[in-house]
Amino acid sequence: MAAALLEMRHIDKVFPGVKALSNVDFTLHAGEIHSLMGENGAGKSTLVKVLTGVYPKDGGTIHLNGKEIYPKTPKEAQEEGISTVYQEVNLCPNLTVAENIFIGREPRRFGFIDWKEVNRRSIELLKKLDVDIDVSKTLDNYPVAIQQMVAIARAVDVDAKILILDEPTSSLNEVETERLFRIVRQLQKQGMGIIFISHFLEQIYELCDHITILRNGELVGSYEVAKLPRLELIAKMVGKNLNDVKDMDKMAEKSVPSDEVFIETNHAASTGQIKDVSLQIHKGEVIGLAGLLGSGRTETAEMMFGLKEVTGGSLKINGKEEKLSNPMAAMKEKIAFCPEDRKLSGIIGDLTVRENIILALQAMDGMFTHIPYSKQVELADKFIDKLRIKVSDRDQLIKNLSGGNQQKVIIARWLATQPRFLILDEPTRGIDVGTKTEIQKMAVELAKNEGMSVAFISSEMDEMVRTCSKLVVMRDRKKVAELTGDQISSEGVMEAIAGGEK
Amino acid sequence: MKKKISELIASKYFSFFVTVILFAILYGVGIGMYKGFMKPQVFLNLFIDNAALIIVTIGITFTLLIGGIDLSVGAVLALTCMVLAWLLANTGISVFAAIALVLLMGTAFGAIQGYLIAKFDLQPFIITLAGMLFCRGMTAVISRETINITNPTFVAMADFRLSVGAGFVSMGVIIAIIALIVAAVVLGFTRFGRNIYALGGSESSASLMGLPVFKTKVSVYTISGFCSALGGIAYALMMLTGYNLHGMGMEMDAIASSVIGGTLLTGGVGFIPGALFGVLIQGVILTFISFQGTLSAWWTKIVVGALLCVFIIMQAFITEHKSKLTAKSSLEENS
Known part of the structure; x- marks a missing residue:
């Protein structure tokens, strides 16, 4: 096998309290489409962000074409030839489509930006992606799918050695996805190494050559797509031995x-x-x-x-x-709903356990209906007891509780509304x-x-x-x-x- | 037709058009009411009286474009006047050396504020508020009394008149016009200028797109500091004094002008000709009041306040209109 284009070895990344990546290896060859798989929180995005200089790595080495690189900012990663389309569209809505494609590397004449050239080349680029829009309008005039195509156009125009696509198809329909795949295969033929992250298994099996699987920040293994049945892939992702x-x-x-x-x-x-x-x-x-x-x-x-x-x-x-x-x-x-991200949409850290518990009930009764203090205490005590919430007293701030107890408080909050x-x-x-x-x-x-x-x-x-x-x-x-x-x-x-x- | 109007409203130049039209209407009404408005010199006086404000507004527009703010501009302007006056009164250095020195001082001050804001990710509001208090205080420390500028070279510069058609403009206006042109070109046609807009549109995107966020931020505040000092020189040319209360509240006038000219406080939208017309509208209102003769000059503030309110509401409507358009086009995409 030819020498690897990209070699990441023993990559470690620690966030406060969490080991996000631990001793992860990843190898990418030129002209290869390589999928990075794993459940949410497995470390895919973190690995990508380490590679693109968004996060500094805490250990390990990255070699590109045999030379060690130390990307510290996205700019440095781009200069090394690593181009990325992120999961969320990361463009500027207030700039024109053309500008979003070329900003940072606008063609210039006599030191000034040559707007005609910028627009002309943008139209050309988007035509290759079968997108025909007015490039002189600002980006926020267009729906997310188009914005995603613009982000892709920006990434493929850079003279890149590696192209990273993090969930590029989540906002595209089938026709647009097919179009994107055509472009990706074309880039593959030109010898670009492509990292493709997606939750759509069908797309992985259609497009990719290799799969590297991560679980809980650790490497599970790297496999050829043709030799890995889907069932086995899923078993590896969720961490179960099939037997x-x-x-x-x-x-x-x-x-x-x-x-x-x-x-x-x-x-x-x-x-x-x-x-x-x-x-x-x-x-x-x-x-x-x-x-x-x-x-x-x-x-x-x-x-x-x-x-x-x-x-x-x-x-x-x-x-x-x-x-x-x-x-x-x-x-x-x-109906009651305990959302996925309790930090973001559940707990209110600076309120007490009691206040957090009565919150949903208060919302249902209307803002100006006072729930008597004695009733609040009664409710809070009932659920603290029933759900075995570990608190020093009911007026402790919820942010000082452990994750599991916070979760229980949120469940208590909804149970207080007596849902069906x-x-x-x-x-x-x-x-x-x-x-x-x-x-x-x-x-x-x-x-x-x-x-x-x-x-x-x-x-x-x-x-x-x-x-x-x-x-x-x-x-x-x-x-x-x-x-x-x-x-x-x-x-x-x-x-x-x-x-x-x- | 309806579609055209809808597109016009969504255009990024819409509030600029509104400002220009409003200026034209105000001036037209002025001509109708007072004969004096017909004189070319009355129009040119708008520039002469507001040269310093125009320059300062240019600087503050740069900071507003990245979603920041610079409250120190008025105080830096006052400090510039004061240091200039003090240098000319108490030292033997040449006028040009003194001007270079105060320009350098303002630029350096802006650079320090920018560095603090960018390096430690601090609130520009607080840092420049601190800067404002510092400069205002320093001005008083240098002298609590007015220092008159009597240097003959400087006075000659202040008396300089360039005839334009049937009227004339002052040195300050020439400086302001040059600053306007340079700023418009920088913002419209250089990578640095476009990075400013990108930063204002979305800082995280700009960073992920590999744009030099830190450098751009520091540069923007540096430019604002430079413009404040340059505005200070224009102000000194007009007043020929250094005084602690020069440019009081000018930061707010500059922000108001910029916003009336179409700059969004959230960053990413706005351009230099708009800022100019924002200043000129304030000038016209003041002219009205002086022609009318009996009203207090404070009426300018009342009208500007009302205008500002109207423009902010208009901007909210434009934003809403735009998101509706986008939602519509994505629905069409899906069907």
Whole structure:
């Protein structure tokens, strides 16, 4: 095999309290399309950002064409020939399309920017991508898909040796994706090394030659795409030995749902977010929404909480068609939602545990209805006791609690509103094993003892298999399978995600 | 037709057009009401009276474009006048050496503020507020009394008149016009200028696109410091004094002018001719009041305040209009 274009060896990266990358190796050859795979938080983006100089590395070496490089800023990485299209569009909305493509390296005449040339070359470049737009308009005139194409145009025009595409297709439709693939293959033929990150397995298998898998910041391995079946890939990503999957113990007693349906969707869709989801959630049922990140599982939950508009199909609650236009409407229907990122959209750090617990109830009652102090105390104490929240007293600031206890406070906040349908999005991420089990148990008990409907979303397959009476598997923003009873197993879910391949 | 109007509103020059049209209307009304407005010299006086403000506004526009602010401009201007007057009164150095020295002082002061803001990622509002208090204080330390400038060379420069058609302009105006042209070219046609806009549009994007964020930030505040000192010289040419209360509140007039001229306080949008018309509109209103004769000059502030309010609201509408357009085009894309 020819000498490697890029060699990253023993890369370490530590963030306060977290080892984001630990001893990771990555090798890229010229003329190769290499996919970087792993679940959310596995370290893909961190590795890319170390390579592009956004984060300084804490250990290891990077060699480009045999020469060691030390990119400290994105600018230095670009000068070494590393060009990147980031996950979110990173362009300036106030500049014209042409300028976004050329800024920092505008063609000049007599020291001044030659605007005619800038515009002419931009049109040419975009034509290669089959994009025909007015390049002299500012970028914010165009939808995200076009902006993404502009970002790609910018990246491919740089005289790059390595092109990194971090989730470039998440906002593109099929035609645009096909167009992009054509360009990528063309660049591959020119000898460019390409790193392609995507959650769409089909695209990986269509486009890439090699796959490097990361898990929890560590290298799992590097494989040829042709020799790695999808099922095995998923097993490696989620960290399961295929043979172990079958022996996994199931949780003894699951909740048995009643026949009454609480909420159901019928071919529900939300523009750009969800394509087609039909599901029924019964009273007393714990339903799991499974799928890789980006499969639409969170979006489905958000749709049921009124955060995403239902633009196609229907949504029924208690057999009545409802339009949940905002979370308040969903709360009125006794739906509660614990979001994925508790730091960002859940806890209010400078309020006390008691205040955090009564927050949702206060929101429901209206801003000016006073909840008597004695009732606040009663509620807070009840849930601190019930959920075994470890606090020194109820007026401790929530930011001083551990992650697991913060999560419990948020669950308590919603339980205080006495919901009939509780959505838990990644309730166990980043918390210790003991608390994890407690939260799982709690979900089952709420369904069993109080007849509550619970939707459980988690990246950890075991957890869902153990907790849920029904599993809805999502892929590419569609429901692809529904598993019940004995079908519920890690293996079953993986098969469904991989698309039925054995 | 409707589409054309909609596109015009979304154009980045829309608030500039509004400002120019408003200026033309105000001036037209002036001509209708007072004969004096017809005189070319009245028009030229707008420039003569506001030369210093024009120069200072140029500098502050640079900082607003990156989403920053510079509150120290008025105080730097006052300090410049004072140091200049003091140097000419108490030392034997030549006028040109003194001018070079104060320009250097203003530039260095801006560079220090810029370095602090960029290096430690500090709030420009606070740093330049500190700078403002420092300079204002230093001015008083040098002299609490007015120092008159009597240096013959400087006085000759102040008396200099360049005839333009039927009227004339002063040295300050020439400086202001040159500064305007240089600033417009830098912002429109150099990489440095475009980096400023990129930085104002999105700092993180600019950094990820490999643009020199740190250097650009420091340079912008350096330019603002230089412009304040240059404005100080223009001010000294007009007043022929150094005085502690020179340029009081000028930073706010400059910000108001820039915003009326179409600069967005969030950064990334605005351009130099707009800033000029922002100043001229304030000048016209003042002219009105002096022709009217009985109103207090403070009415200028009231009108400018109202205008500012109207323009900010207009900008909010434009932003909303634009995001609607984008949403519409993405819907079309999907169908």
